[in-house]
Amino acid sequence: MTQLSWEGQQMLLNGEPFRIISGAMHYWRVVPEYWEDRLRKIKAMGCNTVETYIAWNVHEPKEGQFNFKGMADVSRFVALAKEVGLYVIVRPASYICAEWEFGGFPAWLLNEEMELRCNDPRYLSKVEAYYDQLIPELTPHLITNGGPIIAMQIENEYGSYGNDKAYLQASKQMLEERGVDVLLFTSDGPQDDMLQGGMTEGVWATVNFGSRANDAFDKLLEYQPDAPLMCMEFWNGWFDHWHEEHHTRSAQSAAESLDEILARGASVNFYMVHGGTNFGFMNGANHGERFEPTVTSYDYDAAISECGDITPKFHAFRDVIGKYTTLSEEPIPANLPKAAYGAVDVKRSVKLFDTLAAISEEHQSVTPEPMEAYGQAFGFTMYSTTITGPRPESHLKIQDVHDRALVFLDKKFIGVVERWNPTSIPVVIPEGGAALDILVENMGRVNYGPQLIDRKGITHGVRLNGQFQFHWTVRTMPLEDIAQVAFDQASSELTGPQPAFYEAELNIDGEPQDTFLYLDGWKKGVVFINGFNLGRYWEVGPQKSLYVPAPILKSGRNEIVVFELHEQGEALRFEDVPEL
Numbered sequence: 001m002t003q004l005s006w007e008g009q010q011m012l013l014n015g016e017p018f019r020i021i022s023g024a025m026h027y028w029r030v031v032p033e034y035w036e037d038r039l040r041k042i043k044a045m046g047c048n049t050v051e052t053y054i055a056w057n058v059h060e061p062k063e064g065q066f067n068f069k070g071m072a073d074v075s076r077f078v079a080l081a082k083e084v085g086l087y088v089i090v091r092p093a094s095y096i097c098a099e100w101e102f103g104g105f106p107a108w109l110l111n112e113e114m115e116l117r118c119n120d121p122r123y124l125s126k127v128e129a130y131y132d133q134l135i136p137e138l139t140p141h142l143i144t145n146g147g148p149i150i151a152m153q154i155e156n157e158y159g160s161y162g163n164d165k166a167y168l169q170a171s172k173q174m175l176e177e178r179g180v181d182v183l184l185f186t187s188d189g190p191q192d193d194m195l196q197g198g199m200t201e202g203v204w205a206t207v208n209f210g211s212r213a214n215d216a217f218d219k220l221l222e223y224q225p226d227a228p229l230m231c232m233e234f235w236n237g238w239f240d241h242w243h244e245e246h247h248t249r250s251a252q253s254a255a256e257s258l259d260e261i262l263a264r265g266a267s268v269n270f271y272m273v274h275g276g277t278n279f280g281f282m283n284g285a286n287h288g289e290r291f292e293p294t295v296t297s298y299d300y301d302a303a304i305s306e307c308g309d310i311t312p313k314f315h316a317f318r319d320v321i322g323k324y325t326t327l328s329e330e331p332i333p334a335n336l337p338k339a340a341y342g343a344v345d346v347k348r349s350v351k352l353f354d355t356l357a358a359i360s361e362e363h364q365s366v367t368p369e370p371m372e373a374y375g376q377a378f379g380f381t382m383y384s385t386t387i388t389g390p391r392p393e394s395h396l397k398i399q400d401v402h403d404r405a406l407v408f409l410d411k412k413f414i415g416v417v418e419r420w421n422p423t424s425i426p427v428v429i430p431e432g433g434a435a436l437d438i439l440v441e442n443m444g445r446v447n448y449g450p451q452l453i454d455r456k457g458i459t460h461g462v463r464l465n466g467q468f469q470f471h472w473t474v475r476t477m478p479l480e481d482i483a484q485v486a487f488d489q490a491s492s493e494l495t496g497p498q499p500a501f502y503e504a505e506l507n508i509d510g511e512p513q514d515t516f517l518y519l520d521g522w523k524k525g526v527v528f529i530n531g532f533n534l535g536r537y538w539e540v541g542p543q544k545s546l547y548v549p550a551p552i553l554k555s556g557r558n559e560i561v562v563f564e565l566h567e568q569g570e571a572l573r574f575e576d577v578p579e580l
Contacts, residue, residue, distance in 0.1 A: 158188065343571040349502045381474060436462075517534070521570040
């Protein structure tokens with residue numbers, strides 16, 4: 001039987017010496033039309049394997065409703081990797097981190113009474129129901145069945161989270177019971193507590209790091225002396241949060257660390273070799289001292305850029321790999337063409353309050369609850385109530401907003417409350433009372449660490465002068481169907497800064513090409529092109545452009561809808577180079 005195995009620290013494939021040289025690429029961060037282009041470039045760099053996480057929330061966005069089509073067609077992705085000539089490592093664990101929304105968990109888990117990532121039977125039963133649908137998509141592609149999948153991960157960096165060995169064994173058993181008979185592994189940081197918490201009996205342990213390879217491998221050998229060495233996540237770049245500088249790592253520095261890994265005789269998986277994009281509302285967030293949402297781009301300063309371009313880091317890595325193995329003689333695929341389509345003007349607009357009824361679902365609620373309580377996973381939620389007056393010199397406090405709220409009094413914008421800056425807002429309520437509306441944006445759930453449980457919206461209530469306010473109308477706005485926006489309902493009664501939808505069109509002659517959208521002067525919001533959610537923009541940076549892959553465009557008229565939270569900027573501008 002063809003299978004990965006080892007003798008001492010020598011890895012074997014079908015009994016012959018083998019070294020994994022792998023690159024991470026997530027199929028759900030790349031439009032399917034570009035999967036083959038990216039896979040061929042990964043192979044051309046010198047990789048013999050591609051690695052991918054599997055995001056539970058991509059495949060079961062609503063409980064019991066499964067999706068394995070389009071960007072979620074993992075079976076097609078794996079089959080395509082085999083056609084290109086790559087083996088595949090799959091990381092299907094229920095939790096993946098990956099700077100992805102909620103670490104891959106579906107938001108509906110937050111409505112269940114259970115503990116995540118432990119041996120809670122209620123949690124395991126949800127994972128099992130998911131695996132019952134997912135694993136049959138993968139088992140035909142196992143190397144033991146003639147496919148390219150050589151290994152699977154049972155859990156992800158668990159030693160950074162917990163120490164439940166029964167849970168790790170249950171995770172192993174769930175895969176094995178569903179016919180997974182390839183090599184199973186864990187991956188953790190190369191520290192004592194992480195390895196002690198993350199390793200489990202009968203499962204190969206690997207380590208994750210960005211530098212000091214020999215130190216990391218020496219630590220792993222203390223715990224696993226008679227197995228091959230592998231860096232499962234070689235962090236050769238990094239991701240960005242809003243409000244930060246764009247992260248880069250020099251090609252020379254990363255190549256030197258790669259050389260240290262390969263000189264040790266170890267296997268490696270580049271994290272990332274091609275990052276892709278956090279399309280839609282699917283970016284994750286970190287929470288250390290404060291909440292830090294991840295930007296739309298997941299370029300990662302990787303060897304293959306967000307838009308699929310070959311970078312200097314690609315060539316530096318290829319040169320190092322060439323010292324240790326024979327490189328493919330196939331030519332390196334060319335970069336795809338890019339187009340600068342120029343500027344397009346807004347044709348029409350409608351303020352949010354004028355189209356709110358058309359794009360939302362209404363709920364009555366005694367207290368303002370998190371969006372998950374109303375069956376909402378992503379997007380925006382409007383909380384509305386009436387405050388009696390008069391109340392001069394009052395202060396409004398949103399108790400624990402997740403994540404960013406715009407506050408309106410009688411539909412006039414009066415302030416912003418942010419999770420990382422939870423200020424109160426001074427208000428004056430006239431004698432006749434006033435309508436209070438609070439629009440809350442879910443900016444991405446925490447994907448790593450002890451703050452993983454991250455419900456969105458207003459999580460603890462709204463207080464005026466210390467007094468909780470009750471009886472709310474709540475309107476959920478997942479923005480799943482942008483065609484519902486009622487541009488014909490536009491009115492001129494609302495003044496001042498207002499959230500609004502803006503429509504423009506881009507006309508393309510001939511075959512569309514990749515391009516990059518700039519929103520000069522716009523403040524914060526989301527962009528849709530032909531109904532496809534490109535992701536978020538925000539003037540605070542670092543990201544200044546949104547990647548627009550050609551397959552979401554079409555020859556002729558392309559509809560652009562911008563949901564801007566504050567005020568309209570300049571004409572939309574399409575250029576042929578990004579600014580990250």
